[in-house]
Each structure stands twice: as structure tokens, then as C-alpha cells.
Amino acid sequence: MSSLFNVPRTVRLLAMMGVSLMLAACATGPDLDPTNGIYDPYETQNRKVHDLNRDLDRAIVRPAARAYGAVLPDEVENIVSNFATNLDQPGVLVNSLLQGDLRGSGISLTRFVMNSTIGIGGLIDAATELGLPQHDTDFGETLYVWGSDEGPYVELLLLGPSTARDAAGRAVDFFTNPLGYALDAPEKYYGTIAGGASALGTRDRFASTIDGVLYESADSYAQSRLIYLQNRRFKLGQDTANTAADPYEDPYDDPYAN
Amino acid sequence: MTTPTQTKLTRRKALMFGFAASVVVAQPAWALSEAQARKLVDAVVRDINAVINSGKSEAGMIADFEQIFGRYADVPIMARYALGVESRTATKAQMTRFTKAFSGYISRKYGKRFREFIGGKIEVKSARAINAGYEIRCTAFLRGESPFEVTFLVSGKSGQDKFFNMFIEGINLLLTERTEIGALLDRRGGNIDQLTADLAKL
Numbered sequence: 001m002s003s004l005f006n007v008p009r010t011v012r013l014l015a016m017m018g019v020s021l022m023l024a025a026c027a028t029g030p031d032l033d034p035t036n037g038i039y040d041p042y043e044t045q046n047r048k049v050h051d052l053n054r055d056l057d058r059a060i061v062r063p064a065a066r067a068y069g070a071v072l073p074d075e076v077e078n079i080v081s082n083f084a085t086n087l088d089q090p091g092v093l094v095n096s097l098l099q100g101d102l103r104g105s106g107i108s109l110t111r112f113v114m115n116s117t118i119g120i121g122g123l124i125d126a127a128t129e130l131g132l133p134q135h136d137t138d139f140g141e142t143l144y145v146w147g148s149d150e151g152p153y154v155e156l157l158l159l160g161p162s163t164a165r166d167a168a169g170r171a172v173d174f175f176t177n178p179l180g181y182a183l184d185a186p187e188k189y190y191g192t193i194a195g196g197a198s199a200l201g202t203r204d205r206f207a208s209t210i211d212g213v214l215y216e217s218a219d220s221y222a223q224s225r226l227i228y229l230q231n232r233r234f235k236l237g238q239d240t241a242n243t244a245a246d247p248y249e250d251p252y253d254d255p256y257a258n
Numbered sequence: 259m260t261t262p263t264q265t266k267l268t269r270r271k272a273l274m275f276g277f278a279a280s281v282v283v284a285q286p287a288w289a290l291s292e293a294q295a296r297k298l299v300d301a302v303v304r305d306i307n308a309v310i311n312s313g314k315s316e317a318g319m320i321a322d323f324e325q326i327f328g329r330y331a332d333v334p335i336m337a338r339y340a341l342g343v344e345s346r347t348a349t350k351a352q353m354t355r356f357t358k359a360f361s362g363y364i365s366r367k368y369g370k371r372f373r374e375f376i377g378g379k380i381e382v383k384s385a386r387a388i389n390a391g392y393e394i395r396c397t398a399f400l401r402g403e404s405p406f407e408v409t410f411l412v413s414g415k416s417g418q419d420k421f422f423n424m425f426i427e428g429i430n431l432l433l434t435e436r437t438e439i440g441a442l443l444d445r446r447g448g449n450i451d452q453l454t455a456d457l458a459k460l
Binding site (some may be wrong): 236 | 371404
């Protein structure tokens with residue numbers, strides 16, 4: 001076991017956080033499209049990545065997810081997903097603390113302790129069974145809480161839709177989970193592996209929704225961009241329903257309508 | 259015997275009572291109470307569940323769903339918004355045909371996924387007034403899913419309280435349809451008649 005307080009690593013993490021905060025801060029210039037709240041100056045490049053992601057999904061991810069879902073019983077899929085979620089909790093705890101979210105910190109700490117012990121190392125989500133609410137957050141949200149702008153929309157290779165702020169957050173989240181420092185190889189990779197497997201399970205469970213967006217919509221890029229941004233803003237606590245355009249605003253008295 | 263002063267007072271009181279009463283009576287017209295919101299949502303859920311449990315073929319269920327959609331949703335305003343700026347240059351006849359095609363397209367698209375709704379329920383959490391009408395926040399419980407948030411927007415501007423938009427975990431469904439219709443229209447060089455004809459087949 002390496003030390004939790006590994007100094008060079010901690011310094012590196014703090015530097016990463018600083019850089020990502022600066023990156024996210026530069027990524028302003030909100031040329032938002034007022035009708036749909038989208039700021040996408042890198043659309044040409046993003047569309048290329050999107051096409052590649054879609055090809056990868058068609059060739060590898062979707063078939064793998066289908067096999068994963070078909071081979072494993074639902075109970076085993078749940079165990080994998082519980083295990084991955086539990087190993088993420090220390091990272092959630094760190095981010096909750098960075099956000100000054102004491103309630104969230106308490107929940108993630110309690111969840112991690114309960115599920116790691118009576119939940120047999122995280123295989124069973126005992127905390128949920130006992131009525132403890134779910135709690136999830138990431139460094140992208142921490143950046144949001146710290147006041148950084150969302151920045152332009154970006155589609156990341158393999159990881160899919162994101163924003164400048166969330167992409168920076170993802171990079172930092174490789175380092176925010178204390179388990180990465182507390183565990184040695186190969187244990188420290190268990191979380192990543194379980195996370196990947198759990199993602200396949202999610203891809204399979206929501207197959208009809210994801211296939212609908214990726215393969216049945218007229219513009220899968222525009223569709224996934226819109227869905228991602230709206231859902232992400234909702235999760236950050238922004239009131240998407242209240243800020244949406246009002247369809248009644250012009251049409252009923254539109255001079256061209258008759 | 260009443261003195262003139264007392265009469266005056268009584269009249270003024272009566273006037274005030276009358277005014278207060280009219281405010282109380284008028285209230286339901288502009289503020290949907292939680293109870294009313296619940297009634298509206300419950301009615302839709304009940305009708306959808308009845309269709310699911312009818313044992314009809316998928317085509318039959320989709321036809322029933324289109325009726326429910328027409329009964330509870332302000333389809334003309336939704337179609338107009340989905341079509342976007344093009345709806346300004348469209349003729350009345352074009353809009354009528356497009357609206358009909360849009361209604362069928364939505365019914366098929368969402369009707370196909372009825373199965374996910376089997377055994378599901380929607381609980382109203384709160385209702386409040388917004389610009390166009392009311393916002394009804396609900397929690398949806400579907401089998402094998404974690405509960406998630408669904409928000410309905412309702413307006414009385416068509417003359418009846420009707421749904422005109424729905425948000426699932428923050429995702430604006432009418433806006434996703436506007437994006438989709440916009441992309442379909444672009445592919446057809448902005449030709450609404452071609453779009454309407456093709457929409458009927460989608």
C-alpha cells in the first residue's frame with residue numbers, strides 16, 4: 001500500500017485542478033444559440049469525432065453490450081454495477097467536500113462504509129436497501145460550483161458528449177479518487193474495469209433509447225448534443241423547464257399564418 | 259331597525275365580500291391547483307394504462323394512443339413549434355397536413371415504447387404557474403428503473419387545459435422533436451410538402 005499522502009502526486013493533482021479551472025475559465029465567450037441554449041464553435045471537428053464514435057459503437061460497443069447483457073443474468077450485472085459505483089464513492093466524497101456539500105459528503109461516506117462492510121465489499125447496495133439516498137457528483141460539478149462557465153460543447157473520443165468544463169472535470173477525476181493512491185496495482189484498476197463493464201450494462205439496458213438517438217434520428221449529432229446538454233444542466237440543478245422557450249409566444253398571432 | 263350608517267357599512271362589507279369571493283372563485287381559472295394537476299396527470303396515466311391492458315395489437319394501441327395524444331395535448335401548437343421558423347411561411351393547408359402527419363409520427367414513435375410503461379406510475383409532486391400556463395413536476399416509477407423526474411407543461415390557451423411539452427430528467431422533448439424535424443426538413447431542401455409526405459411513413 002502506498003501512502004495516502006503521496007506528496008508529488010498531490011502536487012500534481014492540485015496543478016491539474018488549477019489548469020483545468022483556468023481552461024474552463026478561458027472557455028467562455030457564450031455565443032449561445034438562444035433557441036436551444038447550445039454553444040458549439042467546434043462543430044466541424046466534433047462531428048468528425050461523433051462519426052467515429054458512432055462507427056465504434058456499431059462495430060464494438062453495441063455488440064459487446066448486447067453480448068454482456070445476454071450472457072450475464074441481471075443479478076450479476078447489478079453486482080458489477082454496485083461494485084463499480086462503490087469504488088467511485090471516495091471520489092464522490094472528495095468532490096462533495098470540494099463543493100462544500102456536507103450532506104453529500106456524509107451520504108457518500110456512509111454509503112462507502114456501509115456497502116464495503118455489510119454490502120460485502122460493495123457487491124450489494126445495502127445503503128439503498130436501507131433507504132439511504134443515492135448521491136453522485138464529479139469534478140465537472142465541482143468546477144460548476146466554483147463558478148466556472150460551461151464552455152463550448154465538445155464530443156470526446158469514446159467518452160461521447162461533454163463540455164469544456166466537464167472534459168476538464170473528467171481529466172481531474174482520474175486523480176480525485178483517493179483509492180487510486182491507497183491501492184496498488186492490480187487492485188487500483190478494479191474500479192476502472194468494473195466501471196467499463198458497468199457502462200456496457202448501461203448501454204444494453206438503454207439499448208432502444210440509445211439506438212434511437214444514434215441510428216434512427218435524422219441528425220444523431222445534434223440530437224445527442226441537445227440531450228446531453230439538457231440532462232447535464234438538469235443534474236447540476238439548473239432549471240431547464242423554466243428557461244425553455246415558450247411555444248405560445250408568437251405562433252397564435254403570427255401574421256403569416258393565415 | 260337599521261340606521262343609515264349601518265346600511266352603508268353593510269353595503270360596503272357586502273361589496274368587499276363580493277370582491278373577495280370573486281377572487282376566490284376566479285382563482286382556479288388561472289392557477290392550477292395541485293389537486294387539479296394530479297387529476298389531469300392521473301387521467302392521462304389511466305387512459306394510457308387502459309390502452310396497454312387492452313390486449314390490442316401494436317398498430318391498434320398506436321391508433322388509440324394517437325387519440326389520447328389529441329385529447330390531452332395541444333397538437334397544433336406542438337407541431338408549429340417543432341416545425342420552427344418554416345411554420346411562418348407555410349400556408350394554412352400545409353400546416354393542417356403537417357400537423358396531422360406530426361401527430362401520427364409522434365404516436366408511432368412513442369407508442370412503440372409502450373411496453374416500458376407497463377406497471378408504471380407517475381406521482382405528482384408539485385404544480386406552479388409559469389408564463390404559458392402551469393408546470394407539473396412528477397416522479398415516474400417504471401418497473402426495474404430508478405425513479406426519475408418528469409415535468410409536464412400545461413396551457414389553457416387553446417381553450418382547454420392541454421399538455422404542450424414534457425421534460426424527462428431535464429430533457430425537453432418538444433425541443434428534441436424540433437431538432438429532429440429541422441434535420442429532416444434540411445435534408446429535403448426545406449420542402450414542407452415532401453417532409454409531410456415522408457413523416458407519414460416514418
